[in-house]
Amino acid sequence: MQSTTLIYIVITVLCSLVIAFFQYFFKEKKQPKIVIALFILKALSLFLIGLLLINPKIDIVATQNIKPKLSVLIDNSLSTRFFKEEEKVKEILNIIVNNEELNKKYQISNFSFGNSIKVLDSLSFSETSTNISEAINSVDELVKNNKKATILITDGNQTSGNDYEFLMPKDKVFPIVLGDTTQYQDVQITQLNVNKYSYIKNKFPVEAFLLYEGKGAVSSVFTLSHNGKKIYSERIKLSSENPSKTITVNLTSKEKGLQYYQASITKLKKEKNTKNNYKSFSVEVIDEQTKVLLLSSIMHPDLGAIKKAIESNKQRKVTIEVIGNKQLNLKEYQFYVFYQPNFYFRRIFEEVSSNFLVITGTKTDWNLINSLNLGVKKNAINQFENYGAIYNDSFLTFMQDDIGFEEFPPLRDKFGKLRLSNETQILLYQKLNGINLTEPLITSLEKNDVKYAFIFGEGIWKWRSASYLKDKTFENFDTFISNIAQYLASNKKRKRLEVTSKSIYPANAIIQISAFYVDRNYKFDNRASLQLKITNSKTKEVKVLPFSLTNNAYQVSVEGLLAGDYMYQVSVENQNINKYGRFKISAYQIEEQFTNANSNKLQKLAKNSNGKLVYSNQVESLISNLLADKDYFTVQKSITTQKSLIDWKWILVLIASLLSIEWFVRKYYGKT
Numbered sequence: 001m002q003s004t005t006l007i008y009i010v011i012t013v014l015c016s017l018v019i020a021f022f023q024y025f026f027k028e029k030k031q032p033k034i035v036i037a038l039f040i041l042k043a044l045s046l047f048l049i050g051l052l053l054i055n056p057k058i059d060i061v062a063t064q065n066i067k068p069k070l071s072v073l074i075d076n077s078l079s080t081r082f083f084k085e086e087e088k089v090k091e092i093l094n095i096i097v098n099n100e101e102l103n104k105k106y107q108i109s110n111f112s113f114g115n116s117i118k119v120l121d122s123l124s125f126s127e128t129s130t131n132i133s134e135a136i137n138s139v140d141e142l143v144k145n146n147k148k149a150t151i152l153i154t155d156g157n158q159t160s161g162n163d164y165e166f167l168m169p170k171d172k173v174f175p176i177v178l179g180d181t182t183q184y185q186d187v188q189i190t191q192l193n194v195n196k197y198s199y200i201k202n203k204f205p206v207e208a209f210l211l212y213e214g215k216g217a218v219s220s221v222f223t224l225s226h227n228g229k230k231i232y233s234e235r236i237k238l239s240s241e242n243p244s245k246t247i248t249v250n251l252t253s254k255e256k257g258l259q260y261y262q263a264s265i266t267k268l269k270k271e272k273n274t275k276n277n278y279k280s281f282s283v284e285v286i287d288e289q290t291k292v293l294l295l296s297s298i299m300h301p302d303l304g305a306i307k308k309a310i311e312s313n314k315q316r317k318v319t320i321e322v323i324g325n326k327q328l329n330l331k332e333y334q335f336y337v338f339y340q341p342n343f344y345f346r347r348i349f350e351e352v353s354s355n356f357l358v359i360t361g362t363k364t365d366w367n368l369i370n371s372l373n374l375g376v377k378k379n380a381i382n383q384f385e386n387y388g389a390i391y392n393d394s395f396l397t398f399m400q401d402d403i404g405f406e407e408f409p410p411l412r413d414k415f416g417k418l419r420l421s422n423e424t425q426i427l428l429y430q431k432l433n434g435i436n437l438t439e440p441l442i443t444s445l446e447k448n449d450v451k452y453a454f455i456f457g458e459g460i461w462k463w464r465s466a467s468y469l470k471d472k473t474f475e476n477f478d479t480f481i482s483n484i485a486q487y488l489a490s491n492k493k494r495k496r497l498e499v500t501s502k503s504i505y506p507a508n509a510i511i512q513i514s515a516f517y518v519d520r521n522y523k524f525d526n527r528a529s530l531q532l533k534i535t536n537s538k539t540k541e542v543k544v545l546p547f548s549l550t551n552n553a554y555q556v557s558v559e560g561l562l563a564g565d566y567m568y569q570v571s572v573e574n575q576n577i578n579k580y581g582r583f584k585i586s587a588y589q590i591e592e593q594f595t596n597a598n599s600n601k602l603q604k605l606a607k608n609s610n611g612k613l614v615y616s617n618q619v620e621s622l623i624s625n626l627l628a629d630k631d632y633f634t635v636q637k638s639i640t641t642q643k644s645l646i647d648w649k650w651i652l653v654l655i656a657s658l659l660s661i662e663w664f665v666r667k668y669y670g671k672t
Helices: 003-024 033-054 078-082 086-097 100-105 132-142 301-310 343-351 366-371 460-471 475-489 599-608 619-628 648-668
Strands: 057-066 069-075 107-113 117-119 148-154 173-177 186-194 197-199 203-213 217-226 229-239 244-252 257-265 278-286 290-296 316-322 335-339 356-360 376-391 411-420 425-432 435-447 450-456 497-500 511-517 530-536 542-546 548-550 553-558 564-572 578-585 635-644
Touching (some): 003 033, 033 648, 078 086, 086 107, 086 619, 100 619, 107 132, 132 148, 186 257, 203 257, 217 244, 290 301, 301 316, 301 335, 301 475, 343 366, 356 475, 376 435, 376 450, 411 450, 460 475, 511 530, 511 564, 530 553, 542 553
Parallel strands (some): 069 148, 290 316, 290 335, 335 356
Antiparallel strands (some): 057 635, 203 244, 257 278, 376 425, 435 450
């Protein structure tokens, strides 16, 4: 208890006595015994009131023993099952968790990991990817201020994330190697690069990367097949000195629609794992040619960037024109890009009846756009602002991945409040001075069977440069612009039900299918009930699932489908509206591409952290090392807490009782 508290208590005692004395003894010559009792009751009640206000506390010091942390990370991916190590993992975990000496010294926490880390509940060995670096970094973040050790139970084969080989953990990591460490001969297709789209009777490139692991030289045959027919083959030779090879093949698009292909490489004589010898891919063949008019009111670097991006698809030809007195034959073009339109564009807008893209900026005449009834209006002032981008993952007008939009430089446009019609779908929202806005940066809309798109800001050439610096290629940016061009170039009328899905999925992946449904006024209808019906083309097995409403879209996730071809139907309950499609689940599983455990990388990780690598039959040795390790010890910590000396509830009851007794006695004896 602090000295000031004692002083307050003494003062309270004195004040209570003085007040009670003044009330009952001051100027009183005769003091009957009842007055003395009243004096005691008054003084005691006043003292308790003061004590209640002071609320004295004492410090209680307790000691706490803090054990070092021992985190056990268990690889829960398919590769563990592929190496048939499930029972071994459970046996290792059981030995560690039930070791009494280890539990006395360490506080043990168990985690499982695949692509992300989770507190261990159960082991399914069904994760479709392995991210070892993320698991180790997550444990480091979780246990920042405590001394800890980490046991990593894995085969060491990582399929996603940063390479853990170069991690420098702040605490020791003890890998336990699962699986066969014997080096087998193996040839595999590590990567396929192919365009998603092609035009009929045109060539499209297929780039395959092949890798050989093993000793000596081998020979194999690389093959491309379409609908079960061989369309290309090449004999290749690989060796330990030249273990990789890149093959580029130009295929011809002969059939319209979604086409499936398979790349394969023949099995070696002593090859153990052949699941990585095959990979499937798809190409959508489009039967149309596109001519694009890029019409501008000014010369700007954006024009060149847009032209290059659109023409990255060889079936598109862009013509750049500056608005003026020159007569333009607008009927020659399938769609148009209007760059910073001014009042000279009025005639052009009146003549154009097909789809177009409008890009605004500092030279845009917003009075013109506001008068055209395009579904977009802006109260623009002659002041400029820089607008960053926020990706909208609920955008379903066409498929567009996030290519790092938020990292791109801002676009510049006139400042003002945007007003949109209900038919708009926003791809990117605006960010102004670090604040996320609900106004669009890029949006699309459809009206009277005509499709428009707007980019609200100039400077998109900087996006192309930033995309190249980030990815070392223009492909992602060019694909983004090409997606907009593809959407606008299509003359298909908008349908009330649009479905978004991929054409091919890897084995064991979660299949996400999204749908966008509108009413007869082409406004999003959140009252509908949508259903997905999936049919296996070979077995005719049917699976029916309902869609769930997420934001402004309907979505469904499908798991547990076997490899093969599937057809699907999306239907709207009580409406004669259906959408059909198909997709393929490839047999290729990235977790099954390895032939042996990667003990070399795990050894480097152990070395970088001053830990030690052991094999699955050396768990007892590892436990002995952990018990003998003097770097890990229990820390005794003193914890000081304050506890109140009084219970205010009982004090209040006592005060009320004393005051009541005093009042009753005074009244009974006629004391005022």
